[in-house]
Amino acid sequence: MLPLEGIRVLAVEQYGAGPFGTMFLADQGAEVIKIENPHDGGDMARAVGPYFFASGDSQFFHSFNRNKKSLTLDLTKPDGKVVFHDLVASADAVASNLRGDVPDKLGLTYDALKACNDKIVCAHLSAYGREGPRATWPGYDYIMQAEAGYFAVTGEPDGAPARFGLSVVDMMTGLGLAYALLAALVAARATGRGRDIDVSLFDIALHNTSYLATWYLNEGINQPRLPRSAHPSLTPCQLYKTQDGWIFLMCNKEKFWPALCKAINRTEWADDPRFLRFKNRLENRDLITGLLDEALQACTTADWLEQFAGTVPAAPVNDIASALDNPFVVENDRLQIIEHPRDGPYRIVAPPVQTGEPAPARPAPELGADTDDVLKRIGYSEGKIATLRSRGTI
Secondary structure, X not given: OOOOOOOEEEEEOOOOHHHHHHHHHHHOOOEEEEEEOOOOOOOHHHHOOOOEOOOOOEHHHHHHOOOOEEEEOOOOOHHHHHHHHHHHHOOOEEEEEOOOOHHHHHOOOHHHHOOOOOOOEEEEEXXXXXXXXXXXXXXXXXXXXXXXXXXXXXXXXXXXXXXXXXXXXXHHHHHHXXXXXXXXXXXXXXXXXXXXXXXXXXXXXHHOOHHHHHHHHHHOOOOOOOHHHOOOXXXXXXXXXXXXXEEEEEOOOOOHHHHHHHHOOOHHHXXXXXXXXXHHHHHOHHHHHHHHHXXXXXXXXXXXXXXXXXXXXXXXXXXXXXXXXXXXXXXOXXXXXXXXXXXEEEEEEOOOOOOOOOOOOOXXXXXXXXXXXHHHHOOOOHXXXXXXXXXXXX
């Protein structure tokens, strides 16, 4: 039995952040039902390219929606609201990722739904929050990275400001949505009352400036970009040159410096007063960089990784292909094979949370694939479903 079996979540979601978060819930056994508009193609991510399976399904969409169900429902129609309220009566939570003012307009808040189910949890993910001067603003990952300072600390000092290579704010906020929903669900089960609970792209982006924010707020330190992706205070912790490329070393405990010195046959550096402690090494970062570059160019990256394994934290600088072809990934069940009903098997990165139970492996749902089944399970007759479909409600 997976941890979240028996929990039903209605997901009024689109694109990346919200679907990424609810996929964590579905991976752990929750019944996640995507509520999609029957008139506009559903979740806009269904049309996101440039890569599609032979059937025309978006590979982007499949990356965010495995193990879910899809129910088409027009929430703007009066009878669509009635259907939604009936679904809420059978659910534990409603998750949404919409512009801040939209949940209230669509009736997705606790005040709008508590008469249907006093224990319902309404978890909202928005760009800037549901209240305040930016509640009506659209917002996206890269916008948040730019405003929250990420561009200013990413990349080389003499280059243009740079974003993360991945939509890291979307993914962090999606995970925040899943966390918030489960936290509120624990409280609802303890008290018998649900609530609204909120997370926003901007707040997560800002919160994750973490210790850099603390340094600025208390010491006035405005952290700049550093060469070779260096850590702002710990050395050695950056990229170094090898015989055939680069290696990233991360000696973030004092014990790793002497271990590194021994591994590269430079034991005398371990007792050198210039390098004795973190503070000393930080003061001599440029000197250490030059010394390590010279020493590490004696061997290839692969040779050093074999030498350092288990003693010095180190990693190759992979591209995406090398990262996924890595034997540590391929040979240790970190990829999952999913059977598409029309296109056959395809591969995807496996769920990262291990429960001791086999992870479910259902493909992202076809638009509206589960509409009839879900409605029948809450008591709708075939005739009633046919009437709703003829009206364009489902």
